[in-house]
Amino acid sequence: MLAALPETTVLERPAVARTKAAAGRATDRRITALAIGAAAVYVALAALSLFAPVSLSEGGWLPLHLALAGGAVTAIAGVMPFFSASVASVAPAAPCIRLAGVLGVALGAAVVTAARAFTSGDSSAALAAGGGLIYLGALAAVAAATLLPLRRALGTRRVVLATSYGAALAAVAVGTTIATLFVGGWRPVVGAWDVLKPAHAWLNVVGFVSLVVAASLLHLLPTVAGARIGKERSGRLVILALSAGPFLIAAGLATRLWAGTATGALLTLAGSLLLAWHARGIHARRGRWNTDATWHGFALASLLAAVAWFVVAIAIAAWGTVEGGASAAGWRPATFIVPLAAGWIVQALIGSWTHLVPSVGPGGLVRHAQQRGLLGRLALARWAAFQAGTGALALGLPLGRPELAIPGAILLVGSGGASLALLAASLVTSEQQDVRGAARTAA
Numbered sequence: 113m114l115a116a117l118p119e120t121t122v123l124e125r126p127a128v129a130r131t132k133a134a135a136g137r138a139t140d141r142r143i144t145a146l147a148i149g150a151a152a153v154y155v156a157l158a159a160l161s162l163f164a165p166v167s168l169s170e171g172g173w174l175p176l177h178l179a180l181a182g183g184a185v186t187a188i189a190g191v192m193p194f195f196s197a198s199v200a201s202v203a204p205a206a207p208c209i210r211l212a213g214v215l216g217v218a219l220g221a222a223v224v225t226a227a228r229a230f231t232s233g234d235s236s237a238a239l240a241a242g243g244g245l246i247y248l249g250a251l252a253a254v255a256a257a258t259l260l261p262l263r264r265a266l267g268t269r270r271v272v273l274a275t276s277y278g279a280a281l282a283a284v285a286v287g288t289t290i291a292t293l294f295v296g297g298w299r300p301v302v303g304a305w306d307v308l309k310p311a312h313a314w315l316n317v318v319g320f321v322s323l324v325v326a327a328s329l330l331h332l333l334p335t336v337a338g339a340r341i342g343k344e345r346s347g348r349l350v351i352l353a354l355s356a357g358p359f360l361i362a363a364g365l366a367t368r369l370w371a372g373t374a375t376g377a378l379l380t381l382a383g384s385l386l387l388a389w390h391a392r393g394i395h396a397r398r399g400r401w402n403t404d405a406t407w408h409g410f411a412l413a414s415l416l417a418a419v420a421w422f423v424v425a426i427a428i429a430a431w432g433t434v435e436g437g438a439s440a441a442g443w444r445p446a447t448f449i450v451p452l453a454a455g456w457i458v459q460a461l462i463g464s465w466t467h468l469v470p471s472v473g474p475g476g477l478v479r480h481a482q483q484r485g486l487l488g489r490l491a492l493a494r495w496a497a498f499q500a501g502t503g504a505l506a507l508g509l510p511l512g513r514p515e516l517a518i519p520g521a522i523l524l525v526g527s528g529g530a531s532l533a534l535l536a537a538s539l540v541t542s543e544q545q546d547v548r549g550a551a552r553t554a555a
Contacts, residue, residue, distance in 0.1 A: 140194055140204040147190020147214045148465045149539065154183035154221070155458060156532050159525045172445075174229055176453060181247075182221035184321045184457050185284070189217040189250065191464070192324055193257035196273050199331050202264045205257035213257055216250025219243075224295070237297050244292030251288065255281045272348065276327035279355035283319030286362070287312045304366070310443040311362035317452065318380060319358030322422065325460045326354055326387050329415060333391060336412050336467050338399025346390045353383030361433060370437040377430035384426040391419045404481075407466065407488030413495050414463030421455025421502065424448075450506040454524055459498060462531050469538060483538040490530065497527035 158179035193213070197204040204210070223243030227236050258277050262270050290312045293301040301308055330347045334340060357380030364372025395416060401408045428448040436442020470483035504520025507513065 139207045143210045143214060144190045144194045147186055150218050151183045151187035152532050152535055154178050154186060159528055162521055177225055179453055179458060180317060180321060186218045187461055188324050189213045189254045192277060195328050196258045197261050200262055200270055200273055202261045205261055209253050209257045213250050213254035216246055216253060220247030220250055237295055241292055241296035244295060248288055251284060276351040280320045280323040283315045283358055287315030306440040307365040311365040314358045314361045321457055323354045326350055333394050333415055336415060337394050339394050339397045344390060346386050350383050350386045350390060353379050357383060364438045368438045373438045374434045377433040381426050381430040384423045388419050388423050391416055404484045404488060406491040407484040410488060410491035410495055411463050411467040414459050417499060418456050418460040418463060421451045425452035425456055447510045450502060450509055455502040465535060486534050486538040489534060494527045494530050497523045501527060
């Protein structure tokens with residue numbers, strides 16, 4: 113009877129499972145690195161488009177959508193599922209789903225941008241609407257890759273991640289649908305575009321991008337700072353405020369009710385202040401690094417400065433929303449778009465990829481050490497120039513002062529471009545080393 117029983121390989125099965133898990137993690141990291149690289153290309157194009165003719169940039173539409181809809185969301189499409197699986201300690205989603213999300217977002221943003229910038233008439237509307245549909249489909253893939261693995265997670269992290277990322281994905285789905293219907297020429301949306309335009313922006317830029325960045329920083333910032341990831345109530349309140357605030361603003365604008373917009377604006381402002389308070393506590397208990405001090409310092413300083421600019425941007429935007437009521441009068445993006453887009457979102461991307469590329473990218477200890485060395489070069493100069501450029505452009509743009517705006521743009525583009533160049537150099541150098549290493553192994 114004992115001989116008839118099936119054989120068991122108790123010791124081999126865990127080893128096989130660990131091997132499969134390691135392979136899955138490696139693929140997940142490559143997809144994340146691909147998304148970061150694609151986002152960096154979009155940010156570089158956005159910087160170059162600042163110097164494009166006004167007719168091509170549509171008064172700032174082109175650089176904003178390249179940086180946000182292209183760069184920020186492509187990065188999020190790669191990083192958010194990675195964070196979801198890593199923080200919850202579960203296996204990542206299938207690589208095909210992950211790739212569909214990253215590539216679909218990048219392609220959809222490119223189609224919409226090209227349609228608006230280089231075509232006109234019915235062909236422009238049809239192409240832009242098609243790009244919007246690709247974008248929405250890609251967001252569905254990102255949602256699946258982010259939320260489905262959480263079914264296997266345990267503990268409170270599952271609830272926190274599902275709540276924050278789920279609310280963010282719902283916001284971008286609504287905001288992108290509004291924009292897609294507009295570019296497609298649907299009359300009810302076109303007729304109410306004066307209030308739906310700011311609603312679309314609040315949902316996409318704050319309800320999605322800013323919420324995802326803020327929720328991710330609750331886990332990433334302690335890691336970068338070398339501090340323990342705590343369970344502070346302020347972190348949960350940040351998610352609650354930034355989840356509900358943009359929806360209340362959008363609903364108030366759509367229904368033209370001042371109470372909704374004012375409540376949502378104040379709630380969003382409270383969320384930004386809570387995030388700053390949370391970041392202050394993490395900085396107070398930060399670790400002390402004995403190696404790669406400039407790399408550690410640049411990543412941490414960039415993330416902390418990004419949070420500070422977020423508070424500034426939301427304070428200005430919230431004041432305009434409360435003062436202007438549920439109408440287009442309160443929507444004055446020139447007053448806050450630089451702190452929000454450059455100071456907060458782009459700088460958070462720079463700080464994040466500075467930390468993530470040598471941490472989760474493909475390669476071993478030697479490769480990552482070389483990447484840290486490259487990404488830490490001229491750290492203080494790059495960081496200071498970025499803050500000075502953001503401040504000068506943030507003042508010069510709404511005041512109509514070119515003597516401030518032009519030097520600010522040059523500093524911003526120069527420092528951001530330097531960070532992009534170092535990122536590209538770290539990836540290219542490491543790739544060449546991998547090729548040479550593989551050739552030596554084969555020989």
